[in-house]
Amino acid sequence: MPVRNKLYGVYKLLELGGNKYVVESANRNREMEAQPKNFVQGTAKARIMDVGGLSETISVNLPILVGGGASLDGRALVNTYVARALDETNETLPLITGATIKVGQEGATVSANFLSDGRPSSGAFRVTNFPIDSVPGKPLDPTYSDPTRVARFYDFRCRIGGIIYYIMEASIEIRVNTDKKYFIAGAENTWGTTQFVATAMNTNQNPLASSDANNPYNFGTQFPFIGVTGIQVTGSGQAAVELSDYSVPVDYDFEDYGNTQRKWEAINVDLSSDGGGDGNHYELTWQRPGEVRTAADQLGDPTAQGFLLEIWNPAKQGGAGWEALLDTNIVDLSNALVTKSDFRVSVGILTVNFGFINWVK
Amino acid sequence: MARKKKSSVFIPLGDPTTLSPGINSRMEVATGFLIRHVRINGNAIFVERFEVQPRQEIEAKWYIQGGPRASIANIGKKWVEGQMSFPLRVDRSGLLPESIRDILTNAEYPNESLRIDTNHTLSYMGLTAENGGSDDNTLLALDDVVVRSLTISVAPNSDIKVNITFFGTIDAKIAGNYVTPEDTEIGRKLNWNDCDASRYSSAMRTVSLLEFSIENTIEDAVFLTAMGEERSDQIKLFGVKQCKWSGKYEEILRLGAETENFFHGGWKVGENVTFDFGGLRFYTRVPLFEMTEQPLTALMIVRKSKFISLTSPSQSNQQGKLIYFPEEEI
Numbered sequence: 001m002p003v004r005n006k007l008y009g010v011y012k013l014l015e016l017g018g019n020k021y022v023v024e025s026a027n028r029n030r031e032m033e034a035q036p037k038n039f040v041q042g043t044a045k046a047r048i049m050d051v052g053g054l055s056e057t058i059s060v061n062l063p064i065l066v067g068g069g070a071s072l073d074g075r076a077l078v079n080t081y082v083a084r085a086l087d088e089t090n091e092t093l094p095l096i097t098g099a100t101i102k103v104g105q106e107g108a109t110v111s112a113n114f115l116s117d118g119r120p121s122s123g124a125f126r127v128t129n130f131p132i133d134s135v136p137g138k139p140l141d142p143t144y145s146d147p148t149r150v151a152r153f154y155d156f157r158c159r160i161g162g163i164i165y166y167i168m169e170a171s172i173e174i175r176v177n178t179d180k181k182y183f184i185a186g187a188e189n190t191w192g193t194t195q196f197v198a199t200a201m202n203t204n205q206n207p208l209a210s211s212d213a214n215n216p217y218n219f220g221t222q223f224p225f226i227g228v229t230g231i232q233v234t235g236s237g238q239a240a241v242e243l244s245d246y247s248v249p250v251d252y253d254f255e256d257y258g259n260t261q262r263k264w265e266a267i268n269v270d271l272s273s274d275g276g277g278d279g280n281h282y283e284l285t286w287q288r289p290g291e292v293r294t295a296a297d298q299l300g301d302p303t304a305q306g307f308l309l310e311i312w313n314p315a316k317q318g319g320a321g322w323e324a325l326l327d328t329n330i331v332d333l334s335n336a337l338v339t340k341s342d343f344r345v346s347v348g349i350l351t352v353n354f355g356f357i358n359w360v361k
Numbered sequence: 362m363a364r365k366k367k368s369s370v371f372i373p374l375g376d377p378t379t380l381s382p383g384i385n386s387r388m389e390v391a392t393g394f395l396i397r398h399v400r401i402n403g404n405a406i407f408v409e410r411f412e413v414q415p416r417q418e419i420e421a422k423w424y425i426q427g428g429p430r431a432s433i434a435n436i437g438k439k440w441v442e443g444q445m446s447f448p449l450r451v452d453r454s455g456l457l458p459e460s461i462r463d464i465l466t467n468a469e470y471p472n473e474s475l476r477i478d479t480n481h482t483l484s485y486m487g488l489t490a491e492n493g494g495s496d497d498n499t500l501l502a503l504d505d506v507v508v509r510s511l512t513i514s515v516a517p518n519s520d521i522k523v524n525i526t527f528f529g530t531i532d533a534k535i536a537g538n539y540v541t542p543e544d545t546e547i548g549r550k551l552n553w554n555d556c557d558a559s560r561y562s563s564a565m566r567t568v569s570l571l572e573f574s575i576e577n578t579i580e581d582a583v584f585l586t587a588m589g590e591e592r593s594d595q596i597k598l599f600g601v602k603q604c605k606w607s608g609k610y611e612e613i614l615r616l617g618a619e620t621e622n623f624f625h626g627g628w629k630v631g632e633n634v635t636f637d638f639g640g641l642r643f644y645t646r647v648p649l650f651e652m653t654e655q656p657l658t659a660l661m662i663v664r665k666s667k668f669i670s671l672t673s674p675s676q677s678n679q680q681g682k683l684i685y686f687p688e689e690e691i
Contacts, residue, residue, distance in 0.1 A: 005429075013427045022424045022433075063424065066490075069433060105583050107435070132427030140432045149434035149490055150422055154594045157586040166597075167585045240582060312592060314491065347602060348580055 015126040016058070016114070017092050019080060020135060022072040024109070026060040028125040030118050032222065053182050054118035054222045058094050058125050064101075064108035066155055066314065068145025071137065074101070074110025075311070078174070079327045081112070085176045085228050086330065093117060094124040095226055097176050101325065103158070103309065104169035107150045115178055117223040151311060157322060159308040160356055161295035161338040162282035163239050163268050168351070170237035170309055172326070172333075177230040233333055233358040235307065241343065241350035242267040269343045269352050283341040294335045295356070307336035307356055332361040399445075400478040400538060405545060406447060406460035413443030413503060413527050414482045417489060417594070436490045438583050440596045441503050441529045448550040449513070449521040449640060455687065457640040458548075462686065464525060465641060468508040468575045469683050470676055471601045474529065477503040478538040486534045488594050505532035507601065509579055513638060514572035521551045521638050528579050530596050555639030558610060560648075561632045563619055569663065570611040571636050573643045575683075578603035606670035606683055608636060608645065614655075614662040624650035624666055634668065635691070642685045645670040 005011055014023050033052030041047060062074030070076065081096035094114035101110050116124035138144040158170045245251065246258025246265050254265040255272050264276070275281040278300060285295050285306075295306025310322040326333065340355030399411050418437030426432060451457055457465075467475050483498040506529030515521045558565045581599035586592050612622065627650060634645040648668035655664045673681035685691055 008429070009425045010423055010429045011427065012425055014425055022426050024424050026425070063422070063433075065433065103585065105438070130427070140426060142432065147434065148432060149436055152435075152437055152490070152594070153583045153585055154488060154490070154592045155586075157588055157590075159588050165584070165587045166582075167587075168582065170585065240584070308588070312586075349582060349600070 009127075011129065012127050013130045013132060014060070015123075015128055015130075016060070016077070016081075017084075017094055017124055019077075020072055020128075020130065021060070021062060021074075021077055022065070022069055022140070024061040024063060026058070026125075026127075028056065028058050030054065030056045032118075052222070053180075053224050055180070055224065056094075056116040056118035056124065057097075058114040058116060060110075060112050060114075062110045062112070064103075064110060064151040064311070065148050066151045066312070067148035068137065068139040068141070069148030070315075071139050072135070074108070074112070075325060077112060078110060079330060081114070082174060082176070082231075082326070083330045086231065093119075093122045093226075095176070095178060095228065096174075097178055099174045100171055101174075101309075102169065102171045103153075103156045103325075105153050107152045108156065115180075115226060117226060119221075119223045146315065155312045156325075157308075157310050157312075158237070159305065160235070160237060160354055161285065161306055161336070162299055163237075163352075163354060166240035166242065166268060168238045168240060170235065172233060172235045172309060174331075175232050175234075176228055177232070179227050179229050180224040181227075182224055231331075231360055233331065233360050234356065235309075235336075235358070236340070236353065236355045238351050238353050239268045241269045241352050243350065269341065284339065285337040294359075295338050296335070298338075305334040306338070307333055307358060333358040335359040335361070398480055401460035402463045402476050403478070403538065404458060404460040404463070406458065406464075407450060408445050408447040410444070410446045411479065413441065413445060413477060413479075413506070415484050415531070416440055416442050419489070434490075436594070438581075438596050439489065439530075439594045440581060440599075441506055441531060442527065444524065444526045446522060446524045449523055449638060450548045450550050451640045452546045452548045455640065457686065461523075461640075464508060464523075465511070465684050468511040468525070468577070471507040471577045471604070472676060474505040474507060474532070475527075477506060477527070479503075480537075482537075484531055486531065486595075488592060490594065499534075500537040501531055502535045502537045503527075503529065503531060504535055505529045507577065507579070507599075508575070509577050511575040512572065513574075513643075514570070515553050515556050515638065516570045517553050519553060521553075521556070528581075528599065530581075530599070551639040557637040558635065559637075560634045563622060565610070565612070567613045567615065568610050569613050570609075571638075572610070573608040573636050574606070576603075576605045576607075577601045578605070604676075606643075606645070606672070607668065608634060608643065608648075608670070609665065609667040610636075612664045612666070614664055622664065622666070623653045623655065624668075626650055626652040628671060640687065642691070643683060644685055644691050645672075645683070647671040 014021050014026055032054050035050050036046030037048045037050045039048065062077060064075050065073040078099050078101065084092050085096050094116040097113045097115045099110060099112040102108065116122055132140050140148060158167045243254040243266050245254060246261050247256055248260065256265050257276050258265055270281050270283040280298055280300065282298055285293055285298050287293055296302055296304045309325045311325050313323050314320040316323055336356045336358045338354060338356045340353065342353040344351045344353065399406055399408055417439040420435045421431035422433050422435045424433065463475060467473065482503065484501040485498050486501065487497065506527045509526045509528040512524045513521060556571060558568050558571055578601065579599050580602050581596045584597050628647055629650065630647055632648055634648050636643040645668065649671050651667045653664055653666050670683065675681065
């Protein structure tokens, strides 16, 4: 029969670590280290193989959604997996290693990368035909939950230091540093006698062994141990630049503060030589001797947040409103340094590409 | 199936589909008795066709989502766009009405907005994504549009036709100026007999078609919502990046006609081209000609010439002026 819808991904539902998501595309890649080794062996031919460990990487692209489907979108994924990566005691695979959230005119996309140990029983990456209407809350049923739509430019607001207006796109990049180790596994059964083991280390067998043949803690498996060693958050974006000559008489440049209009001639790029009355050039977060200055300090208002990326939540507790795109209980990004201001002049819209890095609390 | 009754973005109708459409409670403003009329900057214009109205990107998107049916909406930016065509018309003193003058001036200097009022273009200023359907429309002025393209053309035995496309947005929620029939002076449509054409090196006595076009390249932009501002799905701004003025004409060939009219392309400095459409003239100082086309047929042989107007890039420079009304001297 020529109709074979089973070939198409739109019918499937993706599960990562047991959680279901609506995704645009996803990849799972398993690789095993292997290479021939040549010794003084009497022939140039590859007769001996060096077989190493396994690794598994996963990448997914997801939208950010508004409405019922928001529980299955990229924002839910990032908040869930960044929290898991920072949880010392409840390790669950897959482990997020990086995520980029990009918000622009066409909407928002999340690209996330994961690491797993390649163990089939981990369930890190599963493609299912789980009935979408059996997901609790029927998130994609527009007659039961709120109808779902793609989040667009009017659903986001952003602030990067002094840049508030004319922001065309903004990106947050989360990088989770990981380390991968292979240990020589201990014995699964009693090994030796306890009289040679100090009381404080009163064990004589592999404490993490299990009946799972693929458990990396068991002897004889190729699966790595994975750990998180750090997290960093940086970002970038693009804003339009507006240049107006407010000087009287006109001086044909955009370097001044217009006293009549009470605003700078250049918006989103600092073309002044002196930074105005307070001397604060707002392009980059310049430091001063003996001080640590954040983007908020540079604005002259230390209580202001230097970086803010928010999404409109129509179903917010207590009424529709703005809320942080990333859960502030997991990562608080309110302190930032602006590190890049790349002013571009072309025949089209004047733009500045900016970059920032955050303290992560 | 249980139906969720309370929703912040989805407000179901009481008993959908059981009532016939068109009951009085669902009647829309100005859909019952249309008086078709249009104003440009407050002045009436007689049009043959008018299709300027709000537009919006509305589609569905599909993901790996458990099935092929459309479930996720994708609602993008909103803007105003459309076209209009009208005959060139003069009043009893031979002058173009203000509305047509404003359109022509805007096409040449697209750095200020035109306001368009109609009796039939309904608009919704709020977020479509949060109030879909047909409720809450209003008759708003299309108060921030510019001419994106203008073509004026005439041929023997025809009136002068003007075709225009507009682009823009609704900047402020201003109620439309309800356009009522008004006392309008008797006028007449201009036609081929009102026209003339010439250039420095030719009287162009065998012209059989005249056409002049203005194309303004427009780029629009939307931005993330600024802190402290209301959300909006309207385009935030638009700008004109390029202005291109071009003309074309056709000439019937006969023995004795100017043979040096076959342009091999390139600019002709010191030349000029004037297209006189009766109530206005298009004056080109430095034409940049394309190669002339001269197809051979069994019928009358017609030579086709096209040119682009080269001028000063600054809009504030009068030296680069294109359109002249009767009271203006070239």
